[in-house]
Every structure is written in C-alpha cells, then in structure tokens.
Amino acid sequence: MTIPTTLRRVLPQLVALFVILALNTAIAPGFLDIAYANGRLYGSLIDILNRGAPVALLAIGMTLVIATKGIDLSVGAVMAICGAVAAALITNDHSLAVTLVATIGIGILCGLWNGALVAFLGIQPIIATLILMVAGRGIAQLVTEGVILTFNDPGLIFVGTGSVFGIPFPVILWIVIGIAASLLFRTTALGLLVEAIGINRRASMLAGIGTGALLMAVYAASGFCAAVAGIVAAADIRGADANNAGLWLELDAILAVVVGGNSLMGGRFSIAGSLIGAMIIQSVNTGILLAGFPPEFNLVIKAAIIVVILVVQSPASHTLFAFFRHRPRSEPAAASEPGKEAAQ
Amino acid sequence: MIRSEPLLRAEGVTKRFLGVTALSNVDFELAAGEVHALLGENGAGKSTLIKILTGAYRRDGGRISLEGRPIDPSDVMDAQKLGIGTVYQEVNLLPNLTVAENLFLGREPKRFGLTDRREANRRSREILDQYGLHIDVTALLSTYSVAVRQIIAIARAVDLSGKVLILDEPTASLDAAEVTRLFAILDDLKARGLGIVFITHFFDQVYRIADRVTILRNGHKVATRPIAGLERIELVSLMLGRELKEQEEHRAEPVDVSQKPVVASFTGTGKSGRIAPFDLELRAGEVVGMAGLLGSGRTETAELIFGLAQPDSGTVTVDGKTARFSSPRDAISAGFGFCPEDRKQDGIVDDLSVRENIILALQARRGWAKPLSRKEQEAIADRYILALDIRTSDREKPIKFLSGGNQQKVVLARWLATDPRLLILDEPTRGIDVGAHAEIIRLIGELREGGMSLLVISSELEEIVAYATRVRVLADRRHTGELPAGRITADAIMRAIAAGQPDAAGDDDTAGNPARANQPIREGAA
Numbered sequence: 122m123t124i125p126t127t128l129r130r131v132l133p134q135l136v137a138l139f140v141i142l143a144l145n146t147a148i149a150p151g152f153l154d155i156a157y158a159n160g161r162l163y164g165s166l167i168d169i170l171n172r173g174a175p176v177a178l179l180a181i182g183m184t185l186v187i188a189t190k191g192i193d194l195s196v197g198a199v200m201a202i203c204g205a206v207a208a209a210l211i212t213n214d215h216s217l218a219v220t221l222v223a224t225i226g227i228g229i230l231c232g233l234w235n236g237a238l239v240a241f242l243g244i245q246p247i248i249a250t251l252i253l254m255v256a257g258r259g260i261a262q263l264v265t266e267g268v269i270l271t272f273n274d275p276g277l278i279f280v281g282t283g284s285v286f287g288i289p290f291p292v293i294l295w296i297v298i299g300i301a302a303s304l305l306f307r308t309t310a311l312g313l314l315v316e317a318i319g320i321n322r323r324a325s326m327l328a329g330i331g332t333g334a335l336l337m338a339v340y341a342a343s344g345f346c347a348a349v350a351g352i353v354a355a356a357d358i359r360g361a362d363a364n365n366a367g368l369w370l371e372l373d374a375i376l377a378v379v380v381g382g383n384s385l386m387g388g389r390f391s392i393a394g395s396l397i398g399a400m401i402i403q404s405v406n407t408g409i410l411l412a413g414f415p416p417e418f419n420l421v422i423k424a425a426i427i428v429v430i431l432v433v434q435s436p437a438s439h440t441l442f443a444f445f446r447h448r449p450r451s452e453p454a455a456a457s458e459p460g461k462e463a464a465q
Numbered sequence: 466m467i468r469s470e471p472l473l474r475a476e477g478v479t480k481r482f483l484g485v486t487a488l489s490n491v492d493f494e495l496a497a498g499e500v501h502a503l504l505g506e507n508g509a510g511k512s513t514l515i516k517i518l519t520g521a522y523r524r525d526g527g528r529i530s531l532e533g534r535p536i537d538p539s540d541v542m543d544a545q546k547l548g549i550g551t552v553y554q555e556v557n558l559l560p561n562l563t564v565a566e567n568l569f570l571g572r573e574p575k576r577f578g579l580t581d582r583r584e585a586n587r588r589s590r591e592i593l594d595q596y597g598l599h600i601d602v603t604a605l606l607s608t609y610s611v612a613v614r615q616i617i618a619i620a621r622a623v624d625l626s627g628k629v630l631i632l633d634e635p636t637a638s639l640d641a642a643e644v645t646r647l648f649a650i651l652d653d654l655k656a657r658g659l660g661i662v663f664i665t666h667f668f669d670q671v672y673r674i675a676d677r678v679t680i681l682r683n684g685h686k687v688a689t690r691p692i693a694g695l696e697r698i699e700l701v702s703l704m705l706g707r708e709l710k711e712q713e714e715h716r717a718e719p720v721d722v723s724q725k726p727v728v729a730s731f732t733g734t735g736k737s738g739r740i741a742p743f744d745l746e747l748r749a750g751e752v753v754g755m756a757g758l759l760g761s762g763r764t765e766t767a768e769l770i771f772g773l774a775q776p777d778s779g780t781v782t783v784d785g786k787t788a789r790f791s792s793p794r795d796a797i798s799a800g801f802g803f804c805p806e807d808r809k810q811d812g813i814v815d816d817l818s819v820r821e822n823i824i825l826a827l828q829a830r831r832g833w834a835k836p837l838s839r840k841e842q843e844a845i846a847d848r849y850i851l852a853l854d855i856r857t858s859d860r861e862k863p864i865k866f867l868s869g870g871n872q873q874k875v876v877l878a879r880w881l882a883t884d885p886r887l888l889i890l891d892e893p894t895r896g897i898d899v900g901a902h903a904e905i906i907r908l909i910g911e912l913r914e915g916g917m918s919l920l921v922i923s924s925e926l927e928e929i930v931a932y933a934t935r936v937r938v939l940a941d942r943r944h945t946g947e948l949p950a951g952r953i954t955a956d957a958i959m960r961a962i963a964a965g966q967p968d969a970a971g972d973d974d975t976a977g978n979p980a981r982a983n984q985p986i987r988e989g990a991a
Contacts, residue, residue: 310828310836313821321814327773327805328814328879329797329829388816 127393134381134397137430141404142166149411161284165407167292173403174291175200175367178350179374180381180395181295181302182232182343187378189339190319190387191239191246196347196374198257199231200367203351205264208272208361217276225348231257232344236337254371261363271360281356291353295396298349302342303392312390315339319387377402380430401430470533472497472660473518473549473629478527480513485858487513490527491686493679495629495660500651502671502692503664504704505681506870506898511664514681515631518662519551520544531628550622551631558618560607565589567606568621592620596650612643616650623654630654631662634896636670640758648674666896668697680704704899720913720934720950722748728886728918729788729799731770733779740765742778743944745937747887752909752919754933756926756958762942763922764806767889770920771803772796797830802880806891806922808869812876815865819857820846822864822875827882849878854904870901877905881912888912890921894928906931926955938962 145165146152155164179196186193203224210220231253238249272278283290306312317325318332326332350370355361375385381398383390405426409419432438473495480488488510495501505511516522518529520538529536531547538544541551558567565586566573574584589602596616606614615635622630632651636644651661651674663675671678672692680687680703687703725748735742740762747753755763768774770781772790781788783799790796793803805811814822823846824837831837837845846860853874857867864875873893880888890909894902909932913919923929929936936948938961946961 308836310831310833313817313825313828313836314833317814317817317821317825320816321810324811324814325825325829327793327803327811328826329794330825331792331794331829335833 127391130391131382131394131397133434134394134401137380137433138397138401138404141401141408141426145404145408145411148408152411157287160287161289162287165411167289169400169403169407170292171289172407173399174289174295175350175354175370176373176377176402177295177396177399178298178346178353179343179370180377180399181299181392182346183371183374183378184381184383184390184392184395185302185306185315185339186246186343187375187383187385188315188319188387188390189336190322191336191339192250192375192385193232193235193340193343194247194250194371195231195235195253195257196343196350197367197369197371198254198261199228199344199347200351200354200370201261201361201363202231202257202264203228203348204355204361204366205261205270205363207277207352207355208270209264211272211274211277212270217274220274220277221280221352224352225345228344228346228348228351229341230344231347232341233337235344236340239340240333240336258363261361261366265361265363267363269360269362273359277352278356278359281353281358291357294349294353298346299392299396306392311335316388316390319390373402374399376427380427380434382434402427471495472499472532474530475514475518476528476530478514478517478529479525480517480522481525487684488517488524489684491681491684493518493686494689495662497628497658497660498655499676500655500661500663500674502675502678503662503681504671504678504700506704506868506900509681509704509898510684511681512633513684515551515633515662515664518544518629519549519631545622545625548626548628549631550626550629551633552615552618552622552635553633558606558614558621560605560614562606563603564593564600564606564609564617565602567617568592568602568624570621572625592624593617596620596653597646610643612639612646615639615643615647619647619650619654623659627659629660629662631664633664634666635663636665636667644670666898668700671700672697701899720750722751722934725749725751725916727785728783729770729801730782731779732782734769734776734781735778736765736769736774736776737778739774739942740769741943745770745944747918747920749886749916749918750913751934752913752921752932754929754936754953755920755922755939756924756929756936757939757962761939761962762944763939764891765942766939766944767803767891767920767922770796770887771801771889773803794829797826797883800884800886801889802826802883802885802887803889804873804876804880804891804893806895808872808876808896813864813872816863818861819850819855819864819867819875820860823849823878823882826879830883845882846878849875849881853878853881853908868898870897873897873905874901877908885917887918887920890919892922892924894923894925902928926958929953929958930955936961 149165152165155162155166157163183193183196206227207220207224210223211217235250235253238244238252239246280290285293306315314325314330314335317328317330318335322332351367354366377398378395379385379398380401381391381394381396383394405423409422414422471494475491475493478488478491478493479486491510491514493514503511503514513522517524520540520543523539531549536547538547538549559570562570565582568589569585573580574588575581576584586602593600593602596619598613598616600609600613606617609617619630619632635647639647654661665671675692677689677691678695678700679689680700682704728747728749730746732744733742734745743766755766757763765774769776772793772795775791781790788799790799796803809815814825817825820842824842827845828837843860849855850857850860855874855878856871864872867875877893893905893909897905906928909919909921913932913934921929921932930953933953934950936953936958937944938946938948938958940962946964948957948961
C-alpha cells in the first residue's frame with residue numbers, strides 16, 4: 122500500500138539518475154551495452170553497480186545514523202580496520218567463516234563505541250565519530266604492521282570479485298542488505314522510532330522510547346555496513362591497504378544520503394533514496410572517466426554535477442516550482458500587486 | 466487618543482497556504498499611543514496576521530500602510546527599518562551573548578572599524594535605564610530570568626523600530642509581579658506614542674492594559690471594539706462564536722476514594738537539591754492537583770514520579786510492590802503517563818504526523834518488534850481525533866501544523882492510547898485557547914470517573930478548583946500542605962501557598978498535615 126508514496130519519495134532521485142545515465146549514453150555510445158562472458162555480466166552499467174558497492178553499503182548505515190540527527194565520519198576508517206583484520210586473520214590460516222564473523226564483529230564493535238559516546242556520554246556525533254576516523258587508520262596500520270597485507274584465499278576474494286548468476290557479488294551484497302535493512306525498519310516499528318529520535322530526542326525519551334539502546338543499534342548498523350564494505354574493498358584488491366582503503370568514502374556516503382533526499386537534520390529517511398544517491402555518484406564518476414576528460418577535471422566536474430542535483434532538490438527551488446505551477450500565467454505580477462487578488 | 470489617521474492600517478489582508486486560507490480579507494488598525502489586543506482561539510489567524518505585518522510572511526492580497534504611506538515589508542529587517550518591531554513569545558535573543566551584545570547585535574557601534582564595546586555597554590545601560598532595569602549589561606543574557614530577557618527584547622525592538630511594537634504572548638511565562646512590571650513599561654511606551662499590538666490568552670490582562678481589542682476567528686475579523694464597556698462574556702462569545710455561560714467557580718464533586726485501590730505510593734521520596742522528601746498516595750478515581758508558585762517543586766515532583774530523575778531517598782510502591790524507575794520507560798511499563806509542560810520541546814515530535822504522534826508511546830511500550838499495523842494505528846488515531854475533538858484536516862498532517870491546543874490534545878491522546886493508570890499532566894492548559902481549555906478540563910473529569918488516577922500541575926487556581934479532588938500545595942521545593950475535597954477554593958489554595966511555612970499552614974484547618982523536609986506529609990485515610 123505504500124508503494125506509490127515510496128516511489129513518489131524517490132522520484133526526483135530516479136529522474137536525476139536517468140538524466141546522468143542519458144548524458145553518459147550521449148558521451149559514450151556503447152554505454153548501455155551489456156555483455157555476458159566467462160559466467161559474468163560486463164558493461165558500464167554493471168560496472169557502476171559494482172564500483173558503487175562500497176559507497177552504497179556505507180550509505181545504508183549512514184542513512185540510519187543521519188535519521189537520528191547524527192553522522193558517522195568513521196566509516197572509511199572502519200573499512201580500513203575491517204579490511205586489515207580480515208586480511209590478517211585469513212593470512213594467519215583462520216577459516217573463511219571465522220574471518221568473516223570476526224571482521225563483522227569488529228565493525229559492529231566500532232559502531233557500538235561510536236554509539237556509546239553519542240548515546241551515553243552525550244558527545245556530539247560529529248566529534249564522537251571523528252575520534253575513530255582519526256584513530257582508525259592508525260589501528261588498521263597496527264593490524265597490518267605497516268605493510269599492505271595481501272592474501273590469496275579464493276573464498277575471501279570471491280566477496281570482492283566473484284559473481285552469482287552473472288551478477289557481481291558486491292552488487293548482490295548491497296542490494297540484499299539494502300532490502301533487508303528497509304524491510305527491517307519498515308515492517309517493524311524501528312523506522313518510526315528512529316525518526317522520532319531524530320526529530321525530537323527528548324520528547325521520544327519521555328514517550329518511553331529507549332533512545333540509548335536505539336542509538337547504539339543504529340551506530341552498530343553503520344559499523345556493520347562499514348565492515349562489509351571493508352571486506353569488499355580488500356577482497357577487490359586482494360589485500361588490505363590501511364592507508365587508502367575507504368579513504369574519503371565517508372564523505373561520499375554522506376553525499377549519497379543527501380543526494381538521496383534525506384535531511385541532515387534527521388527524521389524522515391529513505392534507504393532506497395540513499396542507494397539511488399550512491400548510484401548517481403558512481404554514474405557521475407564513470408561518466409567523467411568515459412568522457413575522457415583530463416583526470417584533473419574529474420573532481421571539479423563531479424562537484425558541479427552534484428551542485429546542480431542539490432540545487433534542484435533544495436527547498437528554495439521547490440518553492441519556485443510550486444510558484445510557477447500554481448500561479449496563473451496571465452497574472453505573473455500578482456505578488457507585487459496584492460490588492461488585485463483580494464478583490465477577486 | 467485615537468486619531469483620524471491610524472499609525473498602522475491593514476486593509477483586506479489575505480493569506481493562503483497551499484490553498485488553505487489562513488486569513489481572509491482582514492482589516493486592522495492601530496493608533497499611535499494605543500495598546501491594541503489581538504484575540505482569537507488558536508488557529509484563528511493571529512500569528513499569520515502579525516507575521517504579515519512584520520514581513521515574515523508575504524501577503525497574498527490586501528494593503529498595509531504606516532502613517533498613511535503604503536508599505537510592503539519584504540522581510541523582518543525591512544519591517545524593523547520601517548518602524549515595526551516584534552517580540553515573540555519565545556524571546557528571540559541569543560542567550561550566549563551579553564546583554565549589550567544582544568541589544569546591538571547587527572548594528573554594533575564602530576570605532577576605527579572595530580566594535581566599540583565600551584560605547585555599546587554605555588548605550589545599553591542608558592537604554593535599559595529607561596525601563597528601570599539596572600543590570601550588568603556585560604553579563605551573559607542567559608544569567609537573567611525570562612522576565613528580564615523579555616524587557617531586553619522589548620528594549621531592543623523599540624530601539625530598532627520605534628513606531629509599532631508587536632508583542633506575541635509576552636506574559637505566557639511571567640509571574641504576576643513580572644507582568645505588572647511589564648505593563649508599567651508598556652504604559653510608558655504608550656505615553657511615548659508607540660502603537661502596541663498585544664497578543665495574549667489572558668483576559669484579565671486585556672482588560673488591564675488594552676484600549677481596543679480586535680477578535681479574529683477562523684481567519685476572519687469578527688470585530689474591533691473599545692475595551693471600555695465590553696463585557697467579558699461578550700468577548701468570550703465573540704471569540705468562540707457561540708454563547709458561553711460565564712465560567713462560574715465550578716467545583717469537582719467530593720469523592721470518597723478511600724476504598725479505591727492505591728495505584729502508587731511514595732514514602733519519603735525526594736532528591737536533594739530538587740525536592741524535599743514527600744509522601745504521596747495516589748488512588749484510582751482521584752485527581753490530585755498540585756499548586757504552588759513557579760519553582761516550588763511541582764515539576765520536580767512529577768519528574769521523580771515518572772522516573773525522569775531518580776530519587777535519592779524513600780521508597781516507591783506500585784501495586785504493593787517496591788519499584789525503582791531508572792527511566793520514563795520503566796514508569797510507562799508500570800502504567801504511568803506524563804504530559805510535560807513544554808509541549809514543543811518535550812511533547813510533540815513535530816515532523817511526524819498526528820497519527821504517529823498519537824501511537825508513539827503505545828508503540829514504544831510494545832517494543833519495536835511488535836509494530837501496530839497501519840490499520841490499528843489509523844483506528845487508534847481516528848478514535849482519539851474524534852474523542853478529543855482534535856481539529857486537523859487529516860490524520861497524516863505533520864503535527865507542527867496544528868495549533869497549540871490541538872497539539873496538546875494529541876499529546877494527551879498519546880497517553881490515553883496507552884491506557885495509563887496514573888496520568889501526570891504538567892500545565893495541561895498553558896498557552897491554549899478558551900475552547901480547548903474547557904474541553905481539557907471536562908476530559909480530566911471524565912478520565913477520573915473512568916477510574917484513572919490523575920496528578921495535575923497547574924498555575925490556574927480556578928482550574929484546579931474545577932477538577933481536583935484534593936490539592937497538594939508546594940512551596941520552596943517542599944510539599945507544605947494538602948487541601949482535602951470540599952475545602953478546595955481558589956482562595957484557600959492561595960492562602961495555603963502563601964502560608965508556605967508548615968506551622969502557618971497548620972493553623973489553618975483547611976490545610977492538610979504540615980510537613981518539613983525531615984517530617985514529610987503523612988497520608989491520612991480521609
């Protein structure tokens with residue numbers, strides 16, 4: 122019953138995505154081609170889905186954190202920690218299962234640390250998560266002992282480069298986790314409770330919502346997503362690079378959430394919107410590469426495109442659209458001559 | 466006093482929000498040297514009108530003129546430059562700046578291109594002297610009371626604008642002495658030839674200060690009348706648009722609850738620095754009123770009972786079993802509910818819909834894993850929208866678009882939906898209109914008859930008299946006395962508050978058992 126409203130909610134994001142994809146097609150004629158070879162799909166579209174996986178995964182957790190009026194700056198560093206932990210465990214002959222469970226456990230632990238600082242010590246989220254953002258890479262370097270830890274375990278590498286029914290495994294991961302998170306939050310009352318906390322934490326607490334536990338859970342979810350993204354990133358290059366894994370991705374994830382139409386002021390959220398946002402960002406990245414601009418232009422062009430998307434989504438331009446839609450065209454000067462309308 | 470050409474004139478002002486007409490063809494006149502009260506129930510269009518006058522909203526139709534010249538303020542700054550200043554209910558100053566910085570914010574006196582702090586302080590002192598306020602202007606605003614801040618806000622607005630002063634419920638959080646002081650200042654400004662628009666819910670104040678009154682209802686102007694010779698009852702009926710019996714001192718029927726089950730009892734419960742230890746036994750089917758001045762410990766008592774603060778002494782018994790509440794969550798699972806005083810900060814979740822606000826506490830108590838289905842939510846929301854006559858076009862409307870009285874009813878509905886055994890109401894009628902006021906009082910009576918136990922904090926003595934079956938009196942962070950059913954009159958409550966000291970209250974046989982911190986009130990089987 123909520124499908125029409127859900128669709129309406131992400132419509133601006135879908136339109137933006139299609140415009141970017143259309144631009145890409147115009148720039149690179151073969152853009153929409155998808156080929157099947159060696160049991161795997163190939164093509165720019167598949168590439169976007171696959172390359173966008175880490176940011177998409179981070180954006181799922183980030184959406185929930187931002188919905189509580191928080192922010193999680195540590196996710197890039199947590200990716201590095203988790204990549205390092207996974208590489209260290211697997212190279213020390215632990216089984217794949219142990220490696221994955223322990224790595225994800227570490228990610229959740231990182232999230233709980235953030236959550237505890239925010240929920241129980243009352244530290245502002247941006248500062249609380251900045252601590253782990255700064256310390257995290259150091260921790261990751263301690264784990265890898267300062268080198269890029271490479272590994273050859275086929276099981277772990279599969280997480281980053283394998284495919285199921287031709288679809289790259291990272292794509293399956295973010296889509297499944299995205300749907301699972303949406304279902305978890307929308308079929309239970311979690312979504313409502315998280316939104317309530319984000320809008321008015323004190324009133325929520327007075328209404329009997331366990332705000333502390335819920336905040337912990339949300340940051341833990343973000344840590345979980347960062348752990349999965351960290352494993353994907355490490356598996357993709359078959360090694361843990363403590364310095365560069367997930368570098369600046371926290372900012373891309375925040376951007377994905379915002380481009381996805383979620384307010385940094387917390388409250389109403391849409392995981393689907395954020396995921397589309399992540400794909401918009403990745404499409405822009407891919408499009409710039411395809412266009413063959415000199416690489417030094419990439420970041421500037423990316424910023425310009427994002428600015429356009431955000432301006433189109435901004436409340437001010439919504440007011441402007443509404444103004445043009447509701448005003449009769451014969452009387453464009455109605456605002457300056459208010460007397461006329463009253464007389465009607 | 467009222468000259469032929471008014472200071473400020475608005476004609477045919479119309480404002481629509483997304484197709485809903487908030488103001489329709491409203492005329493308004495303000496003369497120089499006049500206090501003009503603007504009255505109306507919540508949602509009548511008072512705020513919309515002043516926001517248009519001050520440039521916060523753009524009008525969709527109508528003309529505004531100041532001293533005969535048409536004006537079209539495009540924003541608040543613009544209106545200030547024209548001479549129209551506003552002081553809002555929630556004082557719009559910055560508490561983390563000094564008094565002088567607040568007064569000169571955005572127009573700091575300059576010396577060699579730098580802010581001349583000394584000059585600002587000197588002129589601030591000068592300005593505030595005119596208001597009889599001799600305070601340290603270099604201290605942070607946050608160190609002063611709301612009343613002082615209010616005066617500073619007025620001083621700033623008058624200094625900035627100087628022709629028209631608009632006051633939006635300036636007295637809502639002031640006590641009687643502070644109101645008197647504010648009114649003296651307004652009289653002064655009036656004599657200086659300012660036109661003052663005054664919005665309030667308190668009729669007494671309208672009669673004390675206003676020269677004329679304009680009544681709005683549902684976005685239309687009902688009437689403008691000189692206050693002299695206007696009967697109170699006429700004013701009420703103009704506001705409500707229906708005849709209303711003069712509110713007589715209606716007293717709650719004395720009820721015998723000694724046979725009713727005890728819902729919760731508190732023995733020697735207290736928290737040092739907040740509230741002295743008190744005894745309190747709350748039974749089903751009674752309304753215990755809590756009366757006292759601001760800061761007498763009423764809210765602190767409620768917070769201890771609701772688990773918002775933890776007592777450091779005494780015991781709490783619920784259903785005969787000792788209980789410890791470490792959070793409101795625990796209190797709620799014991800069947801308690803609490804409507805806080807500050808509706809905006811502590812009550813409503815403003816972006817959520819009316820439906821979601823109503824089911825919030827019930828859902829929180831069920832836990833996240835047991836969601837109420839959409840159908841159940843809608844049924845609950847509809848039931849309370851109907852039962853409490855919550856005026857909203859739609860249950861999916863965000864609650865922030867409702868008027869104050871309707872927001873209060875939604876918060877009340879949120880607790881009623883949890884079917885509480887004990888409901889604590891902190892100033893349930895503050896800042897809401899006459900109609901909703903009467904409904905909430907009626908509702909309290911109904912809930913009591915339904916067997917609920919209620920603890921109601923109010924500063925309106927007539928109101929307490931109307932619903933309380935006994936009254937707990939507090940002073941100076943202690944429970945100092947109790948008035949049993951049958952002895953509750955506004956006068957008696959007032960005397961009990963004034964008596965304050967336990968011995969004094971003890972002399973008066975209408976007061977209950979006296980108490981000191983170390984000798985808390987004992988419950989008697991009345």
